[in-house]
Amino acid sequence: MPIYQAPLRDYQFILSELLNIYGRDDLQGFDEIDAELTDAILQGVADFTTEIMLPLNSQGDTQGCQLVDGQVRTPEGFKDAYQQYVDNGWATLTSDPEYGGQGLPECIGVFATEMKTATNMAFAMYPGLTHGAYAAIHAHGSDALKAKYLEKLVSGEWTGTMNLTEAHAGTDLALLRTKAKPVGEDTYAISGEKIFISSGDHDLADNIVHLVLARLPDAPDGVKGISLFAVPKYLVNDDGTLGCRNGVEASALEHKMGIHGNSTCVMVFDGAIGELVGEPHQGLRAMFTMMNEARLGVGVQGLGVSEIAYQNALSYARERLQGRALSGVKESESPADPILVHGDVRRMLMAQKAFNQGARALMGQQALWLDESHRHQDKAKATIAAKLAALFTPVVKGFVTDQGFKACVDAQQVYGGHGYIHEWGMEQFVRDSRIAMIYEGTNGVQALDLVGRKLLADKGEALGLWSEMVKPFVAKYLEDEALKPYLMPLMEATTDLEKATQYIVANGVKNPDIIGAASMGYLQILGIVALGWMWARMAVKSQQAMTAGEEEAFYANKLVTAKFYMSYWAPQTRSIRYQMERSCELLTQLQDSDFD
């Protein structure tokens, strides 16, 4: 069975030293948290995920979910584990105290999510979707709706889902057809079919609150005619007890490549009773307000699975004896050297490690920006944080899930033939992590969001705000000989980012299709630079701590990993920029028959 060691020291480093989150009295509620509290919470999640969730991961994959008489059964052990999850209060961490939540900031919650995803991605999706439903109702629901649902969703007693996709309407929600017919005061009958509904039905909780996009009878065409509804599996009586079964049912389970332990359902709504969440025809806007958080959650999946894959690949590379080091025998008492001596195994492992730790730091930064956007006392600063979070949302989702998947493939490769065999667990990580590149907006959609909305429509304002943070930072430390090796490669990569930006700005207006053709390269370049920025900041902090004589092993490890990032990851921007500059125009000129 795969092993897992929660990266608790890394969390401390990021929260306390890198992001400096304690004692921030400018952020509402941050005065109530300190390192001791954070450590206790993250340790608790580490224990729960490692002891309860991890042992269920492989069997969840093997057994999958079953649909029996219209009711989904989750894999063995899931129900009991979920009950413990609820009883221990792990569902409540970042939710509003008014409804029973603990009110913790996102920058702590994001690491709880990482551990949950690493140990059992399919299981973690049940509370993950619930939190999404909670957030939608919390942000847009009427007081009555909040009173009806929020406490149960916060505690985890009930779960939630998001029903967006229809067979013919995936990325393009403008095409969706599910209908909502008014049937009484504030109630509607919802009819239609939704596909790919994560956690759509299951046996973990007494009720499921489906958040459903549908069209009212008078709705305008396209995205401006979509409304959001809350549709419970069981209707809820006025006293809060459960009433009749509602007209919504899982008609099938999807047969997926991975995340078998999560019930991905085809949901049929046949006049199911629901209530409007937010204003009529404003459903997409309601979804968009939660998008940054939801996409951060998916990005963290890319990181979480990559982390556990790395830990296992490293462990295997230390134990597996095959061949001898090219520089001569390293372990003469063994029949062969551990494969960690081989240069290409080292390359794969360090590429994963440098990515994971860089991505983790970026996740923390992104979560803190989200916290600042919601909690900053200074509205101007809250607005800046919101802009930065919006800019980096496609990066944490698109770049991190792309590279996280590749890291899982490399981790699997370290195992050789055993990587292809189910019992070793590595191939499951590859299959599970693959979905994160697709759902919550494919990574191509993320790239387009980045270049179209966050760069061009924004006229580069958010990018400019960020550059104004990066440039003085680089300038400040570039002349420090000890830090120069970490800053120079970042500066080079930043130059590629600037040139890529110029390319898109110069060409995208004349030829708008260039924007799409260049978007994925741009996302990758920004991702590499963003992680480079986090690594340079981590290097500075680590160098300072080393100089102060603290915990040398930890900081020296950070510095050597930073150096590897700068020498292996950072140089990738050059070729991506060349590809963009040389191939985009051609791509836009191709005829349909050129693809034959």
Added chain:
Amino acid sequence: MPIYQAPLRDYQFILSELLNIYGRDDLQGFDEIDAELTDAILQGVADFTTEIMLPLNSQGDTQGCQLVDGQVRTPEGFKDAYQQYVDNGWATLTSDPEYGGQGLPECIGVFATEMKTATNMAFAMYPGLTHGAYAAIHAHGSDALKAKYLEKLVSGEWTGTMNLTEAHAGTDLALLRTKAKPVGEDTYAISGEKIFISSGDHDLADNIVHLVLARLPDAPDGVKGISLFAVPKYLVNDDGTLGCRNGVEASALEHKMGIHGNSTCVMVFDGAIGELVGEPHQGLRAMFTMMNEARLGVGVQGLGVSEIAYQNALSYARERLQGRALSGVKESESPADPILVHGDVRRMLMAQKAFNQGARALMGQQALWLDESHRHQDKAKATIAAKLAALFTPVVKGFVTDQGFKACVDAQQVYGGHGYIHEWGMEQFVRDSRIAMIYEGTNGVQALDLVGRKLLADKGEALGLWSEMVKPFVAKYLEDEALKPYLMPLMEATTDLEKATQYIVANGVKNPDIIGAASMGYLQILGIVALGWMWARMAVKSQQAMTAGEEEAFYANKLVTAKFYMSYWAPQTRSIRYQMERSCELLTQLQDSDFD
């Protein structure tokens, strides 16, 4: 169900125009082939693979193989399809006419393999392994052994396997423990356990001939003490009829990520009777003589699955309506434009297409070098061809399976959520193609073979031979304005290859671990340049044909794809070289604890 259209026109182009294989009277047996014969054969394989093998691919994946009472059952339909395969003579194409083969060259056989792999990789492995066993006995077996086995293996009436790996001895065969005890004149009792044995047991044929690596009692330690044995499932009587069941059995089926239709077995040899193939203790040498062909076969798997994945992704991109082109509505009568209008979808598709067609041309070239090495009347030229084939063996295996897998992942991505669902077939392509990066020597081993043996141990001779082909070619066409756009990027990439070579030569001697650390980057650079060379040659041929006014659509399509290769693939060498120059030394200096 996935569609498939065999790329027959591309095969013609490669064989007839690019490689010019017809009328080669300097190659033994080539006088018997002409375009008409080749077309008929490849058309026949196209029909068989598309009509018989493709419909079994998905159900083979779903059903998998079953082990019942020590006997493996293949998925429904496989037995009947295999019988047709044998009856139609498809097993015999490239085998020796002395034993019933058709004696066709490898450069034709390789494309038959591509079609078989594309339509049903798991099924194609049964005859694939059989051909390997045939080749081993043909090259090294005694006359008695040849008489006993070859005809049946050539026809496909019996199948074959290769038994190398043991649980603790994968890449490092020096560690293997299976024993062979002499028990009579020329017979041995083989005992031990082998894992990951493709086609190890099944119900397709009456007998299975296992080629097994084992140690004789007096064997020296390590790789110099390994012998090769032929061990049949059923003993063969002197009159060729089948005798008793031999002491070899599949004790388990491996649970794999993909290729479920192929029976990957744990094989237990319990005093199984076998005969020596070749000389005692020369088993690895016997395996090595077949390695180029075997690795070409695996490389072709990377190409074949990538090709069918591309065809389906393209078809989906033309039909799936989502969103509108950034440059404005393209299909106003539809509710949305086909996703082929989107720049990032185009980028993914063209990257796949340019890779597939470039890789296909390289496969043809590699197969022709192998043919020349075996069949050239001029021994000096045969030797040169053998050296070139040896140099490019790690490229066709390692580079093509790496990039073929990535192409499958991109093809899956084009499908969005449907790519993750089994019924659409794309996720199977990803799972199936993944194994090709691992078996027949992991791609890390290929990279090490390239740099350690084919570059350094060879003192650059083979690379020099190849450069002497590339340089005059580039020089000849570089001044032609119409061809310059195809030659310049190739020249730039070649410069990166030269600098990477210099880096390794300069540093590998001082610090041998550099060789391993740099090897994968070097393999990728050589692969990109090699495909670039094929593309430049295809561009020249196409330009000439266009000028001659021939079949304009076909050649224009080749030229635009060549241009895309040069603008998207070729520039990738720069960053890979930077990574190599900057990160390799650091990789070799890392301590074990640096990976924590």
